[in-house]
Amino acid sequence: MYLLIVNPNAGNGHAKKIFERIQKMTSYRNIERKTLFTNQPGDGQIIAETYSKKEYIKHVIVIGGDGTMHEVMNGWSNQSVSISFIPGGSGNDFAKGIGQRDTAEKQWQNIISNPAKPNFWNGSFQLENGREKKFINSIGIGIDAATTEIANQSHLKIWLNQLKLGKLIYLIALIQAILRFQPMNIRLTYDGRIRHIENAWIVSAANHPYCGGGLKVVPHATVNPHNLSILVIHQISKKKILLLFLLVIFGLHQYLKEVELFQVKEMTIEVESPVSYQADGETGRLQTCYIKREKQAVYIKK
16 A cells, blocks of 8 residues: 655645646556555655554655655655655755656656655764654755754745745845854764864755755765765854855865865764754754664655
């Protein structure tokens, strides 16, 4: 049986429209399926936790945004079951990261008919409270997390989404974050090294290059079972940080001397005082964070 987890609110209703189109397909009507809808944040994880214990579920199909897929990945525990993703969010960075380019209908047909199972390896992070979570795109501390936090709390977000100008909220939030942000002094421990970095603006660990709606923020990141790709920006002025984000649009930020790109098998981040973090757009606070690549592959059918 197929389990469909649909977030009808993703992409300001875009995922709902995709699902309604799929419902009209003959292949949808011909399969044995159970369809469940999320109503509020966290529902995707709860559904996944509940149904990962059901042996009759042979395949999971998620229709929603990156946040929905993030929740399902954190709730699903039966690694032998394939998980598919049909993007219907506003950013859809995960789909870009794993190379999904087809229409929703073609993706659906491929999922139903194609037995191929490309592998994907989640990243995971553990905070000082000992709780471990997965991320499908990236985890970051610093100005990107502060920007995400401001954007998520902004009343303008719903209004701009209705006007199909949702991405503008992140530019507005970025300017606000730059004005408020205080650079961090951090300690990184990775691959037998300990580094003390002063005036850091961003530390990000990524599974693939994309973030913020298709921007190649961590351009050297690749889907692989071995390493996480790291972006560090430090010793940069407030004036230049805005220029940096403009350069990100064209993928030119990697050439700035304040930008470091490297890869690690695992890394611990320590900050002098608690700071904001974002993981696939979900925000929180941390002071210590241990990150690694998950060894167990997830079968992503696309």
